[in-house]
Amino acid sequence: MDYVPLGHSGLKVSRVCLGTNMIGDYVDLPGSDRMVNAFLDAGGNFIDTSNSYSKTKSEELLGQILRGRKRHEVVLATKVATQVGPSPHDGGGSRKHILDSVEQSLKRLQTDYIDLYQMHRWDDSTPIEETMRTLDDLVRQGKVRYIGCSNYAAWQICKAMWVSDRLGLERFVSAQPSYSFLDRAIEREVVPVCKDQDIGIIPYQVLISGMVTGRYKPGETPPAGSRMAVRERSRTRAFNERHFRAVQQVLDLAKAYAIDPVQLTIAWALHKPGITSVIAGASKPEHTRANLEATAIRLTGEQVKALDAVGS
Numbered sequence: 001m002d003y004v005p006l007g008h009s010g011l012k013v014s015r016v017c018l019g020t021n022m023i024g025d026y027v028d029l030p031g032s033d034r035m036v037n038a039f040l041d042a043g044g045n046f047i048d049t050s051n052s053y054s055k056t057k058s059e060e061l062l063g064q065i066l067r068g069r070k071r072h073e074v075v076l077a078t079k080v081a082t083q084v085g086p087s088p089h090d091g092g093g094s095r096k097h098i099l100d101s102v103e104q105s106l107k108r109l110q111t112d113y114i115d116l117y118q119m120h121r122w123d124d125s126t127p128i129e130e131t132m133r134t135l136d137d138l139v140r141q142g143k144v145r146y147i148g149c150s151n152y153a154a155w156q157i158c159k160a161m162w163v164s165d166r167l168g169l170e171r172f173v174s175a176q177p178s179y180s181f182l183d184r185a186i187e188r189e190v191v192p193v194c195k196d197q198d199i200g201i202i203p204y205q206v207l208i209s210g211m212v213t214g215r216y217k218p219g220e221t222p223p224a225g226s227r228m229a230v231r232e233r234s235r236t237r238a239f240n241e242r243h244f245r246a247v248q249q250v251l252d253l254a255k256a257y258a259i260d261p262v263q264l265t266i267a268w269a270l271h272k273p274g275i276t277s278v279i280a281g282a283s284k285p286e287h288t289r290a291n292l293e294a295t296a297i298r299l300t301g302e303q304v305k306a307l308d309a310v311g312s
Helices: 029-041 053-066 095-109 128-141 154-167 190-197 232-238 241-257 261-270 285-296 301-308
Strands: 003-005 012-014 016-019 046-048 075-080 114-119 144-150 172-176 278-281
Touching: 012 016, 016 029, 016 285, 029 053, 029 285, 053 075, 053 095, 075 095, 095 114, 095 128, 114 128, 114 172, 128 144, 128 154, 144 154, 154 172, 154 190, 241 261, 241 301, 261 278, 261 285, 261 301
Parallel strands: 016 046, 016 278, 046 075, 075 114, 114 144, 144 172
Antiparallel strands: 003 012
């Protein structure tokens, strides 16, 4: 298993990160336990969650599951800033919300520190100086080891880094954007900024909500018990002609290359400049192991070029 530095930090992470937004609602505790332990046993060490996933259940279940593991074996990432309640202080980047939320996340995760604490979104209503000072305080207190951001535009990343440099505060080591065959907007500005500032990129939605498995067919009802059958929001967003057409292109290329389509998709993303680790969700232990095996796939320049054309 390859482990690479996350941005300009000394933190070493596996090139596939286990995404856990399905833990707690779609995948129950026994299933989540098998899946997480299979991932760790296969050599993965990077797990990503959020205080908003499954209404805090993702963090809660992870805390129970990881109790039986040696803490230093896991690079545990979570997030803050998404609105999680009715109060005006139940979201955003204010000192109050961040300080309240980190304590709650630590309790749910049953740990005394978080390896990577990420701002889930930009907050226009809070000065970025307040947000970055608060995150810096958490690092100095030992509650957080490293900080990152998610869903930030390039200018927002630049502004946060400028504030950190100007005030001598901790800098973001990672950025977590949406990225896939059909969503490559980050290549224009986010990727160049992250490469210039030595920020690791850990994209999500690379598997297009699991559609590249080929499990879903246009015009057909999703299989009973599948993610798309359970999650109407995901189905509404993903089930359209453009997505199905792109997925079919991936499936055709996967057949031609004799590579599993999910592994091919992960390998494609890992071959792109600036990508440190791909966040891939799963619902079964065998999925996590297969995802990790994708890191060994070496694509030719022609194969990457063919995959780049998917969706066009």
